[in-house]
Amino acid sequence: MLNPRRIRNQSFSMAARGACAALVTLFFVFVLITNTSNKSISNDVVDQREQEEGQGESPGESSKNVVVDDGVSSLLERIKVLEDELSSLRTRMDDADDKDGNVGVDAVVAPLPTTKSFPSVRYRNEENRKRVLITGGAGFVGSHLVDKLMLDGHEVIALDNYFTGRKKNVEHWIGHPNFEMVHHDVVNPYFVEVDQIYHLASPASPPHYMYNPVKTIKTNTLGTINMLGLAKRVKATVLLASTSEVYGDPEVHPQPESYWGHVNTIGPRSCYDEGKRVAESLMIAYNKQENVKIRIARIFNTFGPRMHMNDGRVVSNFIIQALQDNPITIYGNGTQTRSFQYVTDLVDGLIKLMNSNYSAPVNIGNPEEHTIGQFATIIRDLVPGSKSEIINLESQQDDPQQRRPDIRRAAEQISWKPQILMKDGLLKTIEYFRAEIDRNKRGGKPVPEPVRHGGLESRR
Ligand SMILES: NC(=O)c1ccc[n+]([C@@H]2O[C@H](COP(=O)([O-])OP(=O)(O)OC[C@H]3O[C@@H](n4cnc5c(N)ncnc54)[C@H](O)[C@@H]3O)[C@@H](O)[C@H]2O)c1
Numbered sequence: 363m364l365n366p367r368r369i370r371n372q373s374f375s376m377a378a379r380g381a382c383a384a385l386v387t388l389f390f391v392f393v394l395i396t397n398t399s400n401k402s403i404s405n406d407v408v409d410q411r412e413q414e415e416g417q418g419e420s421p422g423e424s425s426k427n428v429v430v431d432d433g434v435s436s437l438l439e440r441i442k443v444l445e446d447e448l449s450s451l452r453t454r455m456d457d458a459d460d461k462d463g464n465v466g467v468d469a470v471v472a473p474l475p476t477t478k479s480f481p482s483v484r485y486r487n488e489e490n491r492k493r494v495l496i497t498g499g500a501g502f503v504g505s506h507l508v509d510k511l512m513l514d515g516h517e518v519i520a521l522d523n524y525f526t527g528r529k530k531n532v533e534h535w536i537g538h539p540n541f542e543m544v545h546h547d548v549v550n551p552y553f554v555e556v557d558q559i560y561h562l563a564s565p566a567s568p569p570h571y572m573y574n575p576v577k578t579i580k581t582n583t584l585g586t587i588n589m590l591g592l593a594k595r596v597k598a599t600v601l602l603a604s605t606s607e608v609y610g611d612p613e614v615h616p617q618p619e620s621y622w623g624h625v626n627t628i629g630p631r632s633c634y635d636e637g638k639r640v641a642e643s644l645m646i647a648y649n650k651q652e653n654v655k656i657r658i659a660r661i662f663n664t665f666g667p668r669m670h671m672n673d674g675r676v677v678s679n680f681i682i683q684a685l686q687d688n689p690i691t692i693y694g695n696g697t698q699t700r701s702f703q704y705v706t707d708l709v710d711g712l713i714k715l716m717n718s719n720y721s722a723p724v725n726i727g728n729p730e731e732h733t734i735g736q737f738a739t740i741i742r743d744l745v746p747g748s749k750s751e752i753i754n755l756e757s758q759q760d761d762p763q764q765r766r767p768d769i770r771r772a773a774e775q776i777s778w779k780p781q782i783l784m785k786d787g788l789l790k791t792i793e794y795f796r797a798e799i800d801r802n803k804r805g806g807k808p809v810p811e812p813v814r815h816g817g818l819e820s821r822r
Pocket of ligand 1: 498523663
């Protein structure tokens with residue numbers, strides 16, 4: 363039976379061989395012509411030099427021979443190099459022929475990409491399909507947002523400078539016609555025609571944002587100005603991923619959006635906290651002055667798969683320590699409180715907020731509050747057989763003592779509240795980290811040590 367691939371390969375090979383033969387012939391004609399004309403040019407140059415220098419016949423004759431010999435020998439060298447290249451090409455083509463006489467074209471040219479299968483996405487027509495830009499789209503939260511919007515049938519552009527994000531987080535969409543990945547730093551302007559901008563680009567964990575505080579401030583200020591400028595130009599709605607850190611070490615508990623916060627402007631966290639506070643001010647200014655449609659999400663601690671292994675956040679640190687039977691380290695006495703939400707709840711909240719008409723800040727977080735000490739025990743108990751002991755280390759500067767969102771505004775304005783039980787989210791996250799640790803071990807890579815929040819010490 364006729365095999366179309368084989369026919370295609372054979373005809374390609376014949377065409378390639380024909381082209382090679384024609385190239386070789388043309389090459390030799392070219393070499394002959396070049397050689398002759400070079401010789402005559404060389405002779406002319408030598409004759410002229412002889413006349414200028416008034417040299418006798420014998421020395422002139424010898425320098426003429428030297429110049430001509432140099433020209434010929436360099437041409438011969440070039441011919442030799444090209445002949446070698448041709449013969450190596452022929453050998454590679456011959457090697458690619460299989461035993462049945464099939465020509466293995468795939469072996470000599472880059473193979474054509476095989477069809478990649480994607481998760482099936484909802485169909486949307488032009489009218490209700492949105493073009494969405496997600497800055498920080500290769501990060502932890504950004505990549506889950508990419509998933510949700512892609513599955514919902516929108517066109518998504520994920521922009522990232524890969525400071526803390528990874529292509530791996532979105533690689534399952536690369537090649538999909540609705541998806542585009544852009545390597546770009548938001549500190550520089552970026553122009554694209556979009557309907558919505560989710561502005562998430564910013565390092566989010568203390569060791570990452572303290573690593574280069576100046577860059578963190580630039581990302582949150584210049585980056586936000588660039589996204590607001592873009593939104594103004596193309597009339598897009600822009601959502602800022604702000605943070606509960608704008609409340610600093612809060613004196614009001616739980617924290618409603620009306621609380622102005624308690625931030626140390628010169629502390630190690632200020633590059634992030636103040637960066638986000640300025641970003642919120644910019645959002646409001648562009649809204650008031652330029653009529654840009656804005657949304658401000660104040661995100662509380664979030665966890666889930668695709669968190670970094672070594673970004674120093676409580677959940678990832680505790681899970682990795684528990685999975686390896688290492689001591690679970692608590693900074694301070696463990697009475698400071700946190701509330702953690704699962705990442706899919708956050709993504710739902712961001713999308714609801716974006717599609718609302720609400721411009722003031724909205725808290726998105728899970729109000730289920732635990733002390734850090736309780737978290738350590740909960741996580742260790744969820745890792746079967748973990749023998750980790752729980753130890754206390756020196757507390758960290760400006761570590762907030764309590765954190766819990768008041769989410770009444772989210773319920774009223776965007777009909778949102780978290781759906782995932784913390785325990786269920788933790789079990790999924792533990793499975794993710796277990797697989798990551800196994801993958802690291804199989805690849806011979808060490809499992810990263812949990813990072814302490816100690817500011818610039820994370821550089822070392
Ligand atoms: N995860 C949380 O608990 C949490 C809490 C509050 C607020 N937030 C906010 O949510 C957003 C996403 O956080 P995350 O947890 O996914 O963090 P992440 O570090 O996983 O993601 C941030 C992404 O932004 C990218 N990025 C950083 N600087 C950039 C720049 N200058 N240009 C382009 N891309 C850049 C990073 O490479 C990364 O992909 C952040 O803005 C963060 O401040 C997160």
